Every structure is written in structure tokens, then in C-alpha cells.
Amino acid sequence: MSVGQYQTRLLGDFTRTSIFPTLAERIQEAFLSCPRHAFVHRYRFWNEAEWSELTPNEYHFDRVYRDEPLVISGDGEFAYQSSNSQPSYILGLLENLDIRPGHRVLEVGSGSGWLTAIISRLVGASGVVVGIETIGQLAHQSRIDLMELGCDNVRIIEGDGRLGCASEAPFDRVIFTAGLYSIPEVFFNHVKMGGRLLAPFRMAGHGDVIAVLERVADGFCSIRTFDGYFVPVVGAPTPLDIVRLYAEPRWSLLMREMHTHQPFWWGQSNQMLGTIQKSAAFRTFLSLTKGGSVRAVDLGSGDGALLRRNFAFGFIDFERASAGLVIDGGLAGYGAPDSFNNLWACLDEWMKYGMPTGANFQLAVTLEGRPSSPNKNEWIDERDGTTFVWTLLH
Numbered sequence: 595m596s597v598g599q600y601q602t603r604l605l606g607d608f609t610r611t612s613i614f615p616t617l618a619e620r621i622q623e624a625f626l627s628c629p630r631h632a633f634v635h636r637y638r639f640w641n642e643a644e645w646s647e648l649t650p651n652e653y654h655f656d657r658v659y660r661d662e663p664l665v666i667s668g669d670g671e672f673a674y675q676s677s678n679s680q681p682s683y684i685l686g687l688l689e690n691l692d693i694r695p696g697h698r699v700l701e702v703g704s705g706s707g708w709l710t711a712i713i714s715r716l717v718g719a720s721g722v723v724v725g726i727e728t729i730g731q732l733a734h735q736s737r738i739d740l741m742e743l744g745c746d747n748v749r750i751i752e753g754d755g756r757l758g759c760a761s762e763a764p765f766d767r768v769i770f771t772a773g774l775y776s777i778p779e780v781f782f783n784h785v786k787m788g789g790r791l792l793a794p795f796r797m798a799g800h801g802d803v804i805a806v807l808e809r810v811a812d813g814f815c816s817i818r819t820f821d822g823y824f825v826p827v828v829g830a831p832t833p834l835d836i837v838r839l840y841a842e843p844r845w846s847l848l849m850r851e852m853h854t855h856q857p858f859w860w861g862q863s864n865q866m867l868g869t870i871q872k873s874a875a876f877r878t879f880l881s882l883t884k885g886g887s888v889r890a891v892d893l894g895s896g897d898g899a900l901l902r903r904n905f906a907f908g909f910i911d912f913e914r915a916s917a918g919l920v921i922d923g924g925l926a927g928y929g930a931p932d933s934f935n936n937l938w939a940c941l942d943e944w945m946k947y948g949m950p951t952g953a954n955f956q957l958a959v960t961l962e963g964r965p966s967s968p969n970k971n972e973w974i975d976e977r978d979g980t981t982f983v984w985t986l987l988h
């Protein structure tokens with residue numbers, strides 16, 4: 595198969611699997627003009643331990659043109675630092691960004707530079723793309739690969755993208771391809787009024803809600819939201835990091851006090867999906883409505899196989915010696931029953947609201963303080979001096 599045929603196959607994968615019904619013609623053209631393999635040198639799939647060096651032949655093309663993310667930096671299963679994102683996912687993000695010729699675009703977490711190249715084509719000769727990447731070696735290699743593809747409207751900066759890029763601001767579009775805890779204040783000035791900022795926002799129970807936000811008078815307001823997962827933005831630690839329970843001595847005592855372990859199927863029988871995928875909607879709901887009291891935990895032995903079987907989330911209260919967790923295949927209660935009862939009450943509430951997903955919430959982010967009392971169907975989260983207001987839409 596030719597590279598063109600592989601790329602066309604990926605466009606077909608998008609049509610078959612994407613949650614977005616359309617893909618603009620100009621995005622398809624930009625995509626076809628940027629071969630993925632030109633930005634991949636050493637790669638592995640995320641459940642592979644071995645690295646592959648890409649040489650341009652049928653074997654590697656057949657692999658790198660699959661609709662899967664490719665790990666390009668970081669060792670250890672699920673411990674990767676950078677990936678060349680899943681093509682259909684990238685196409686969906688681009689469809690939502692609505693990038694136009696002449697736009698100034700900032701991509702935070704530009705990694706391999708492949709998405710940067712596609713954006714470079716979309717903005718054309720009159721536009722500008724700035725990519726910021728924290729891993730120096732990737733920033734360096736992407737500059738070379740972008741130049742070879744003739745993307746001369748691009749500037750790649752090595753550094754912490756949370757600081758933005760004042761010298762090139764303001765931007766019509768900003769995209770973060772790593773999970774953010776909050777919107778750094780500088781981005782309230784970086785995005786032009788009416789411009790868009792697309793970012794994955796990290797949730798307490800793990801995973802992200804991806805929001806396509808428009809810059810409005812008092813901050814940002816979402817045009818669309820959906821569930822997803824990206825690697826977290828590196829930099830300051832956040833209160834949402836996964837709790838390594840295996841390293842917590844109080845857990846080894848509490849886990850012996852399991853009083854309930856009941857199966858829960860999330861209304862699905864798809865054997866291909868694990869609890870982590872099936873519970874995504876509830877996880878988001880729990881994170882939005884219960885905020886900081888929800889924890890994502892690793893129950894394993896630290897072997898790194900977190901997402902396969904050791905992932906859990908819910909409530910843990912060591913002071914009261916009580917835990918209620920969604921674990922692989924079911925729900926479990928430990929010690930005093932409060933946490934388990936709380937988990938059930940939240941499941942009940944989620945069902946009463948009609949089992950919403952992240953896509954059913956609107957997000958507004960402001961620099962102002964918390965409103966004195968939230969409206970009905972509204973939940974408020976203070977994150978690093980910004981206020982996140984999540985509203986359940988009907």
C-alpha cells in the first residue's frame with residue numbers, strides 16, 4: 595500500500611469511529627499533505643515494552659498508520675511522557691478548533707510536531723504556528739522534520755508551555771495536548787476575544803474532560819465538551835495525582851477490613867472494555883460534583899500495570915478508617931461503611947440525573963471568585979485562583 599492509501603484508510607477510520615459527524619475538506623487535505631511517518635523515528639505502542647526504529651518500509655508503515663497513539667518518549671508501560679496522538683482523535687480536535695487561513699495558533703505540548711505540521715498547512719503562508727514542547731530532544735527533532743516538510747510558518751520553543759509565549763501573543767487558537775489542572779492566568783490575555791482555547795482538564799477521579807472554550811468577556815465558556823485522556827502537563831504538582839495506595843501503610847491495614855465486594859457491570863457487556871473505560875461517565879460526574887474528596891488510586895504493587903487491573907477510584911478516609919471504591923469488575927467497601935454508602939449515594943444521584951457524561955456539561959472559567967451560591971444543576975470548582983463552573987445541560 596502507498597502512504598497515500600494508508601492516510602486515506604485513517605480518514606476512513608475517523609468516519610467510522612469518531613464522535614464528530616463531519617470533517618472539513620480542508621482538514622482532510624492538510625492531513626493528507628503531512629505524512630505521519632515523517633514525524634516518527636523511534637516508537638512503540640503503549641502496551642509494548644520494545645522500541646522500534648522506524649525505517650520507511652511496509653512493515654513500519656502498516657504499524658504507524660494504524661489509528662492508535664504511538665509512544666515516542668518515556669519508558670515503562672503506561673509511563674510514557676510523549677505520544678504521537680491517535681490520528682482520529684487529532685482530526686476530531688482540529689474539526690472543533692476551526693482553524694482558518696491567517697490564524698495565529700499556539701500548540702502546547704507539540705511533541706513530534708506532526709499536529710503542528712497539519713496546523714501549519716491550515717493557517718497557510720499568512721498564518722503563524724507556535725509549538726511549545728518541554729522535552730528538548732523532541733523540540734529539536736520536530737524543528738528538523740517540520741523544516742523538511744516545508745513548514746516555514748512554524749516556531750518551536752523548548753520550555754514550559756504553561757508560561758505561554760508573550761512575544762507571539764495574542765492567538766486566534768490555543769490547543770493544549772496535555773492535561774491541565776487549571777488555565778494559567780496568562781492565557782486569559784493570550785486568546786483573542788472570540789478566539790478558542792481547547793484543553794483537556796484533569797478530573798479528580800482520573801481522565802480529562804476536553805473542553806473547546808471560546809474567549810468571552812469574563813473568561814472562557816465552552817462550545818463543546820467530551821470525555822478523554824491525555825498525558826498530564828508537567829510542571830507544578832496538582833492535588834489530582836494518582837494515590838499510590840500500595841505505598842501507604844494505612845492502606846495495608848484498611849484493605850484487610852473489606853466488608854463488601856459486589857459486581858457492577860455499568861450496563862455494558864463489551865469484553866474489550868475495562869472498568870476504567872466503562873466507568874468514565876460516572877467518574878467524570880463524581881469528579882465534577884464531589885471535587886477534591888474523590889481519589890484515583892493505584893492498588894497495584896507498583897509494577898506499572900495501572901490501567902489494566904489496579905486502577906480504582908472513589909472515597910478514602912484514613913481518619914475514619916473507611917473506603918468505598920470502584921474497582922476492577924465491581925464496587926468494594928472497606929472499614930467503616932460511610933465511604934461505601936457515600937459512593938452508592940453518588941451512583942444513585944448520577945442515575946437520577948440520567949447518567950450524564952462529560953459531554954453533557956458546559957464549562958465556564960473565570961478569574962473571579964466563587965459565586966455565593968451555585969444555581970441548580972451547577973457545580974463549582976476553585977482551581978489555582980480560577981473558578982470553574984460546570985453546568986449540566988438539558
Ligand SMILES: C[S@@+](CC[C@H](N)C(=O)[O-])C[C@H]1O[C@@H](n2cnc3c(N)ncnc32)[C@H](O)[C@@H]1O
Nearest residue numbers: 676677678679703705728754755771772827828
Ligand atoms: C500527548 S503528547 C501530544 C503530542 C502532540 N501534540 C500530538 O498530539 O501528537 C503531550 C506532549 O505535551 C508535552 N508537555 C507536557 N507538559 C508540558 C509543558 N508544561 N510544556 C510543554 N509541553 C509539555 C509532553 O512532553 C508531550 O510531548
